[in-house]
Amino acid sequence: MTTFGDILLKNEGPGPTIIPMKAQKDGVGFANLFYKDTEVGFWTDDLTQALHSTHDASLLKRDPANGAWTFKANAELDLLQHVENVMAMSDANNAAVGGDGQRDASDASVDAAKTVLRAIDTYCLGKQWMYHVGHEKGEIMKPFLRESISSFSSNADRTGRFIVVDVGTYCGYSAILMASTIKEIAPNLDFHVVSTEINPKHIVVAKKMIQMTKLEKNITVVQTGSVEAALAEHVGSNNAVDFVFFDHAKDQYLSDLKTLEENGYMKKGARVVADNVIVSETLSIYRDYVEELADEGIVTTKLIFGRLEYTENLKDGLEFTTYLQDRN
Numbered sequence: 001m002t003t004f005g006d007i008l009l010k011n012e013g014p015g016p017t018i019i020p021m022k023a024q025k026d027g028v029g030f031a032n033l034f035y036k037d038t039e040v041g042f043w044t045d046d047l048t049q050a051l052h053s054t055h056d057a058s059l060l061k062r063d064p065a066n067g068a069w070t071f072k073a074n075a076e077l078d079l080l081q082h083v084e085n086v087m088a089m090s091d092a093n094n095a096a097v098g099g100d101g102q103r104d105a106s107d108a109s110v111d112a113a114k115t116v117l118r119a120i121d122t123y124c125l126g127k128q129w130m131y132h133v134g135h136e137k138g139e140i141m142k143p144f145l146r147e148s149i150s151s152f153s154s155n156a157d158r159t160g161r162f163i164v165v166d167v168g169t170y171c172g173y174s175a176i177l178m179a180s181t182i183k184e185i186a187p188n189l190d191f192h193v194v195s196t197e198i199n200p201k202h203i204v205v206a207k208k209m210i211q212m213t214k215l216e217k218n219i220t221v222v223q224t225g226s227v228e229a230a231l232a233e234h235v236g237s238n239n240a241v242d243f244v245f246f247d248h249a250k251d252q253y254l255s256d257l258k259t260l261e262e263n264g265y266m267k268k269g270a271r272v273v274a275d276n277v278i279v280s281e282t283l284s285i286y287r288d289y290v291e292e293l294a295d296e297g298i299v300t301t302k303l304i305f306g307r308l309e310y311t312e313n314l315k316d317g318l319e320f321t322t323y324l325q326d327r328n
Ligand SMILES: C[S@@+](CC[C@H](N)C(=O)[O-])C[C@H]1O[C@@H](n2cnc3c(N)ncnc32)[C@H](O)[C@@H]1O
Pocket: 131, 132, 133, 134, 167, 168, 169, 170, 171, 172, 173, 174, 175, 196, 197, 198, 199, 202, 224, 225, 226, 227, 247, 248, 249, 252
């Protein structure tokens, strides 16, 4: 058996622990990982996949068929610790296998974001349900984000940066998802994500998550309950925004959308995604409103069904709305 390298594992206690790992290679790019002669995971071409399987063995307690809407005190800090562990192992293993020093910063951020998001998903599926938008609905959002970037790039009237507004940062999942997706789709696009969060405890966690992805230059987290105030400060009054993601207090989606319209942010081509429009009855008035706008030819809008994040059996949906004309 060959020595694979040392895996750095951060503990709850003081200081990190170094675990010597050994690997039994079976062809190029595949190895079983052993710790003290026990197989603890595997290494494929996708190192992070192996690391997840290694680390998550201890996590498999939650059954995704239940446990939705349960909130535990300090779960966000426990999640942060988990993600830091996964990232530390990922970094240690990249170093152990001689990591690719040639990758540019943009690629490295995209890779780091994927590792962070996957670690969050694994934690929420395996240990504690939380309300990040999650992988499944995240994938549903990506084509709409791609469409938004194309429309921005081909709109001669739209100058300046591509602006994303993420309302309800929580631990930073959706902000990281959108920023890393943009970097992957359009590496040269000048863009910024303004992410608003009312709860300062969540902001501490979100900022650390974002730091791990090195996307700080592209994401500003603003502590506020007022999207209007955040935009006035970070985008400028009467400027345009390109992509809005509503995932905060359900009784504020409609009033916030109207505020964005009244303040001239919603120009032709702007897109809005509203999460939880099926699980939340409150959001029926939001959907009624965008459907009225569609009847008037001001927007197009469509509902796409998915499942509530980290569940197998609860239906949810996202409303995707595109402005066909300037609105104010
Ligand atoms: C469902 S979570 C957001 C999840 C996040 N978008 C993600 O995918 O990871 C909702 C968050 O909205 C925050 N929130 C509630 N009302 C808010 C408001 N008016 N403005 C900003 N954030 C708000 C809550 O504190 C909570 O962190």
